[in-house]
Amino acid sequence: MDGFLNAIVLLANFALVPGAAYGSQLALGALGVTLIFAVLRFSNFAHGETMSFGAMITIFATWALQSWGVSIAPLPTGLLALPIGIIVTVAVVLASDKFVYAYYREKRSDQVIFLIASIGVMFVMAGLIRFIIGPDDQIFADGARFVFSVRDFRAVTGLEEGLALKTTQLVTLVTAIVCVVALFLFLGKTRTGKSMRAYADNEDLATLSGIDAGRVVRIAWILSATLAVIAGVLYGLDKSYKPFVFQELLLPIFAAAIVGGLGSPVGAIVGGYIIAFAEVLVTYAYKRFLGHLVPPDWMPDGLAQLMGTEYKFAVAFVILVLTLLIRPTGLFNKRAA
């Protein structure tokens, strides 16, 4: 029995807890992508940089708060700075819509044109970020590092294996749940949310029935940017903020959105967790896990690892390709993408 518990704790410590936190971050990112796709009907490649930009503003606000001695310990100060990051980023994103995308919307340009315009926005934002904060790592997590550490866990349970829960992981999970619940309440219960869904389902019909298209687009951008900033800040708090990382993150985020079905909020969340757990579980080495479960002479010689960790991003890619081959519309999409 102890062996079984040890195995579960081990897997939780190295795969399940980090996977859940990573999955939440991906899910929040993918939600932003999927909202823009639902309303504006294009894949927003600038989303990763929006996350990065929001995290950067939040970092500046965090530094300011820290220098004034404001703290909400044991929680990270970054959470307090989050609203400032969201407000500034929303303003920037709305400006990018006004100066870039609005023009193409007026011309009723093709999806591909929007997509390419968003790549342009991505490069401009990436340059701006490197210009303002530089390419270096920024560690801005403060407050208590652990809810409970491996040592605490071992002392309490007496198990051989330990489990750590970082404050940032707990914050990520709780924030993700709050955001998702709030988003679904908004989309399902409020008049604005319903009008957004109507617009997403059929643009012309919605406009004819008196829904203000400009307003729906603005709200989609505001929601998407807000989710992006939250995802970016949580990722930065949990790991470390590094401007280059967000371009890499674009792949698992898009994979998550596409696996779930572009335009489907539920799909984005499920997709986020599928991608995250697939990346973690496929590259996990099960040697010690098996060691707790099977008798010593059944133990495999190697690490019992399906794929080296350097191929982590390849896992997201393979799932993306498989989805596009087998079910191109994604798991939860009603409409063909």
Added chain:
Amino acid sequence: MKTTLMALVSAAALVSAAPALAEDAKLGILLGFTGPLESLSPAMALGAELAVAEVNESGQFMDGGTVTAVRGDDTCIDAGAATTAAERLVTSDGVNGIMGAMCSGVTGAVLQNVAIPNGVVMISPSATSPALTAVEDDGLFFRTAPSDARQGVIIAEILAEKGVGSAALTFTNNDYGKGLADSIAAAAGEAGIDITINAPHEDGKGDYSAEVAALAAAGGEILIVAGYLDQGGRGIIQASLDSGAFDTFFLPDGMVGEALVEAIGSDLDGSYGVLPGSDSEGSQIFAQLAEEAGNETGVYAPEAYDAAALMLLAMAKSGSTDPAVYKDVIMDIANAPGEPILPGELGKALEIIAGGGEVDYVGASDVELINGGESGGSFREIAIEDGAIETVQYR
């Protein structure tokens, strides 16, 4: 035909160089001012520039010539950028030799793409990959840093003395990391230490929990991190501590630095490591000289000083700033016989050379070039105690 012409040209160069005329020289300093070792580069560049300043002050260089140093950024990891930077140093700045490059991968690239085609001497202060020992270099490549094959043996010795029976090993996925990890694994195997896993990690990622999970699954009493302190190496250590996978780390040369101790904090206490360095008279004099000049010192700064000094002394000795000429005397300058030269004595060395005497450059890092132009090397064993890097002993 072409070779005859070349021979004629170089013979002409030799003849024209024989009467030592006042000649100015340019020294390229090619280091990773940006990239994963950016925190080490400034001290190294200042070390090399210290040698240049000393030579200029003496007024003895090539009958009163002056040396200017030009910096270039090799980024440590981007071979394309390093090649461009070196190309610029050679073609546009017209340097007579390159003190660099920083990391093994880019050093190999610059050597093949720029130094050999243009016939420019390179002396790297910090490229330690064993692969560079055997590389075809036309006698143009030297290094004042020891090969990692030697570091691997030292690391195995230290681990064996500490009674470590098994260790996990992770390396940064490039020429330096792979070369070092392979030599550690080989030496540890001979010393009877079980290397449970030898896995690469990529630099520049946000999250290393998956890599650490694999390392933890393999297990081991200690984790050897053959990486970079400003990059993945730090991420690996942080993630290991967070998940309780390892609490003691062995830090090879690329991982030892104040920046790491500052970033990780007290959890790093009890870890230990090794880096090139000696407690010789030369290294103490160098530390003093650097302090007087107001420079910070760091890993490989003494080697950088030595690399620059060697090149300039070789130019003086051969009476030529032409790499094709002075490359042949670098080994003579570095090794016995001759008057031993310590840091701060470059003026004296130039005087001896001008008088036709022999010098044996000892320098800040006890330079003794072996195996066709690399340092035999001495190492400093360190331990991290109470948030500070303490020297345990020299090997």
